[in-house]
Amino acid sequence: MLNKSIKFFIENKLVAFLLLALLLGWGIATAPFNWDTGFVPRDPVAVDAIPDIGENQQIVFTQWQGRSPQDIEDQISYPLTSALLGIPGVKTIRSSSMFGFSSIYIIFEEDIEFYWSRSRILEKLNSLPSGLLPDGVNPTLGPDATGLGQIYWYTLEGRDAAGNVTGGWDLQELRSIQDYYVKYGLASAGGVSEVASIGGYVQEYQIDVNPELLKQYNISLDVLVKAVKSSNEDVGAQTLEINKAEYLVRGLGYIKSIADIENAVITAQEYTSIRVKDVANVSLGPAPRRGILDKEGAEVVGGVVVARYGANPMEVITNVKAKIQEISGGLPSKTLADGRKSQLTIVPFYDRTQLIQETLGTLDEALTMEILITILVIVVMIFNLRASVLISGLLPVAVLMVFVAMKLFEVDANIVALSGIAIAIGTMVDVGVILTENMIRHLDEEAAKPSKLPFNNIIYNATAEVSGAIVTAVLTTIISFIPVFTMVGAEGKLFRPLAFTKTAA
Known part of the structure; x- marks a missing residue:
């Protein structure tokens, strides 16, 4: 079967080139890099800096103002925990009772779908028996996000035309603008689950x-x-x-x-x-408050943008920045006592874009260096520049095909998953060297013979001679990674993407 496929593509070069062009276009469309070709529609793989190894959990938050932690535990946390234990797929439930509020963490089995678990919790909360909780106490389900959902933090600051901090805004003013203008504007950005306000005073x-x-x-x-x-x-x-x-x-x-x-x-x-x-x-x-937001020793007002579960963090940050540009024109300004004009500005102080770009830069640098080293090594070993260019040219194609597989199987691109691609580059180079060297040897031997075989037959014979050994060697590497796919919990979430990308490459 393998040799028949090789012979088919050798004899039908047009089909091979069309298939290669299709894979290249598909790979460019799904690549996590910021490539704007202008003619290939973009549907990139979700990219983040680090893998999300958190548990499959949902949070139920309940407020009861002015009550002690013991009252919260006795009258809210314990009754709610007991009622939520009957939800299908629940692994364990943890609760935390503090002054004025209760947080209940519902941990589901890893195979339970995220939004299915949320719907089951909502059904249970809506069917709680009367009298279970104190009057006026209503539990709420937390945002549809994970522990890594906080992708963008910002503050509201008054600045002059040169970008210097001017002050002149009290904390109550800033918090009101945050709660009634900025928060709603950013919440409408695509992929945003929640915009939480921090700092200042609620009037x-x-x-x-x-x-x-x-x-x-x-x-x-x-x-x-x-x-x-x-x-x-x-x-x-x-x-x-x-x-x-x-x-x-x-x-x-x-x-x-x-x-x-x-x-x-x-x-x-x-x-x-x-x-x-x-x-x-x-x-x-x-209003009474329990905390502040401090920036360089000064109290400020800001917000946290939380990305929705399953959303592409890089795409969500891009949407948030576009929305900030859109709503910035509606932010107020005032003239200070010294005559300066203070324009309220949204200033980021945590932006995951830099971490994500550094993660992609790691793969980009590794791929570039390995291609250059491959060209140098092959030229030194077999003294054939065409062969080195051919083998090196296959590396970007293989990486793009891995991105296609990651998109199909919903594997996010993070530092661990991209490391699997970098590791597999060595194996891909080995396979290319073996194939190319055997082709060159067959061509040299055939050139010394008086009667020469057709070029396609020489290439087929050279490829078929080593194809079985190459497949066996690659399968051995793939089989060695099978135990990684069986890992569960945090270990599985951490290492399975690496095993997948290494196997796919």
């Missing part, structure tokens, strides 16, 4: 109650809270038809200023309304 209305006044008016704290909640709503009514035109009737009551809260009526005594401002002081202030 809120704060009501400081005077207990003496509450006691004087005989008003309980619950009545005050209920009055404030009731004052922040719109009321719908019927419609009125006047002169063949229909008008909507509704009561407007949403809070838009401090005065709206101050004038909210709590109760009435002796035909006199008792309002919130009569028993409390209303102001704008920062």
Whole structure:
């Protein structure tokens, strides 16, 4: 079968060249390098700096403000963990109870599909029995991302026309811009699972109650809270038809200023309304927080962009940068007291692009050096420049074919997977040297004979003579990597890509 295939391609060179051109085009389309040919559509292999060896897990996050870790453990973490144990495919469940919130880590078996596990968790959360959790407590499922999903960090900073930091923005202003403009803009970029805000102060209305006044008016704290909640709503009514035109009737009551809260009526005594401002002081202030974002010793406001599971990190970062360029024009600016203009700017301080480019550069450098060394060694050994160029030219073709296989089998390009290609280059060179040297020997022997065979027959005989031995040698190498494919857990995720690319090459 092998010899028949060799003979077919020798006799049908056009088919061989067309197949080679097809593989080259397909390989260029799937290569993780930033190649813009202009005529080949790009569908590159997902590329990252390091392999994701984390467990197949989902996170359920639950907030219960102001409660101690023990209360969180007893009333949220334990009941939720017990209820989630019945989900199919669950390997183990871990929980962490801290002040004000609970995190439950659900570890699934490795063969469980990522989004299937999320749907099972959502089904379970929606069918929790009433009374299992305290009133008003709603568990939420974490973003559809892995531990390596944090691909881009940035801060919001005021800068002048020369790019120098100017300051002039308070932390509450920056956090509001981050939460209500930048966050939503970047969340719409392709492949983004979540944009998490960090640092600054979240602005809120704060009501400081005077207990003496509450006691004087005989008003309980619950009545005050209920009055404030009731004052922040719109009321719908019927419609009125006047002169063949229909008008909507509704009561407007949403809070838009401090005065709206101050004038909210709590109760009435002796035909006199008792309002919130009569028993409390209303102001704008920062919400309580548990951490800050520090950059070079200064507190800043920023965000973390998390890539969706299965997305190409390099492509997601490109989409995020394009979206930053798009929304930057809408960021506000202000004139400072010293007359300088401070333009709010999105400044990255962690960008995985550099790590990914260095990973690709490792393969690029290794491939370039090995091609040059191959040309030099073959010229020295067999004194044939054409043979050395032929063998060296096969290396890029083989690498492109590996990228095609990686795309088909959904193997990400990372430093470990690309190392497998670099390791296999030595084997590919050995095979090329054996074939080429045998062809040259047969051509030299045939040249000394008075009656010469056709050129195609000489090449076929030379190739068929060593094809069996070459296949046996390559199969021996492939078989030696079979145990690597059987690895499970973190070890399997780390080394299986290397074994795959080495075998495919």
